[in-house]
Amino acid sequence: MSEKNERKVMLVPCSGIGKVHGLIGREAVFRVAGELRPQDTELACLAEIVTQDKEIRERMNGRLTITVDGCPKMCAEKNVRLVGGEIFTSLRVVDAFRTHRGAQAGSATELTSDGWQISDELADRLALKVDEARQGGNKDA
Amino acid sequence: MLEVKKVGIISCSGEECAGGGISRLAARHVLESTRPGRTVTICLPLFLAGGEEERYFARTFPTITVDGCEKRCAFRATEKLSGHVTKALTVSDILGAESAAAPSFSQRQLNPELERKIDTVSTALTEAVDEIMGKPAAAEHLLKPTVPPAGMRLL
Ligand code: SF4
Ligand code: SF4
Numbered sequence: 001m002s003e004k005n006e007r008k009v010m011l012v013p014c015s016g017i018g019k020v021h022g023l024i025g026r027e028a029v030f031r032v033a034g035e036l037r038p039q040d041t042e043l044a045c046l047a048e049i050v051t052q053d054k055e056i057r058e059r060m061n062g063r064l065t066i067t068v069d070g071c072p073k074m075c076a077e078k079n080v081r082l083v084g085g086e087i088f089t090s091l092r093v094v095d096a097f098r099t100h101r102g103a104q105a106g107s108a109t110e111l112t113s114d115g116w117q118i119s120d121e122l123a124d125r126l127a128l129k130v131d132e133a134r135q136g137g138n139k140d141a
Numbered sequence: 142m143l144e145v146k147k148v149g150i151i152s153c154s155g156e157e158c159a160g161g162g163i164s165r166l167a168a169r170h171v172l173e174s175t176r177p178g179r180t181v182t183i184c185l186p187l188f189l190a191g192g193e194e195e196r197y198f199a200r201t202f203p204t205i206t207v208d209g210c211e212k213r214c215a216f217r218a219t220e221k222l223s224g225h226v227t228k229a230l231t232v233s234d235i236l237g238a239e240s241a242a243a244p245s246f247s248q249r250q251l252n253p254e255l256e257r258k259i260d261t262v263s264t265a266l267t268e269a270v271d272e273i274m275g276k277p278a279a280a281e282h283l284l285k286p287t288v289p290p291a292g293m294r295l296l
Binding site: 012013014015016017018022023026027029030031034043044045046047048050051053070073075076078079108109110111 | 152153154155156157161165166168169170173182183184185186187208209212214215217218221222245246247248249
């Protein structure tokens with residue numbers, strides 16, 4: 001394992017607040033950071049990354065990061081790149097819906113049981129990506 | 142002189158501490174329950190992109206930012222990348238630094254204490270909306286009631 005990979009993997013969900021997708025991604029990230037891989041991961045606020053301040057640029061510079069975005073605008077991925085973060089992979093909530101066509105997932109305020117299921121499945125995928133990142137696996141991006 | 146008809150709310154939704162989650166849920170509560178139809182929101186990072194929707198939002202609505210902690214990222218990012226902020230609220234000012242700096246929470250962990258805190262912040266936010274509503278728009282930030290870009294979904 002390289003020196004860089006001995007550090008925790010940074011997880012950054014997008015700040016989607018208008019639709020359910022942002023909440024699904026946010027909850028998936030909290031599940032990984034809080035329960036599935038707490039020792040291997042660290043969180044950074046996307047809003048702070050967006051400011052591009054010196055402090056956050058220094059913290060993110062070269063940090064192996066996995067982003068989770070709610071829609072194709074890919075705000076988390078784009079902004080992490082802008083502050084020098086190294087994207088290991090970018091997960092998209094819309095992809096997590098592919099196996100749940102027609103699911104009523106809830107709203108940006110709360111998830112239904114369908115929404116929690118989609119979020120938990122995304123969290124499982126994310127945890128595996130964290131393991132790959134820690135083991136120095138190939139980056140997707 | 143034009144009157145303010147809707148107010149934009151931008152929450153930091155910060156992921157690193159409880160204050161960010163409280164800012165997000167307080168904003169959602171005002172958008173959905175206390176002032177629906179009078180308030181709108183947009184994802185904060187979109188301000189950076191500066192596309193048609195963001196320009197519409199920034200040009201059209203007086204904006205309240207709601208930040209989780211004293212770093213005030215939503216306020217600073219909005220001022221830097223988008224435009225004028227009419228009012229800036231911070232969870233740590235309203236609830237105290239300790240409540241804001243507590244670990245971030247999943248909505249699975251919501252409990253009566255967290256709900257009380259969210260309620261306190263949403264009350265402050267509702268008052269801030271009311272303070273701005275109905276007032277004449279400041280001349281230097283003249284509000285132009287324009288047609289939203291096609292496909293834009295305002296809450
Ligand atoms: S990726 Fe989409 S849902 Fe997420 S913050 Fe950006 S615009 Fe909002
Ligand atoms: S204001 Fe605080 S909680 Fe909100 S994004 Fe910035 S650092 Fe995170």
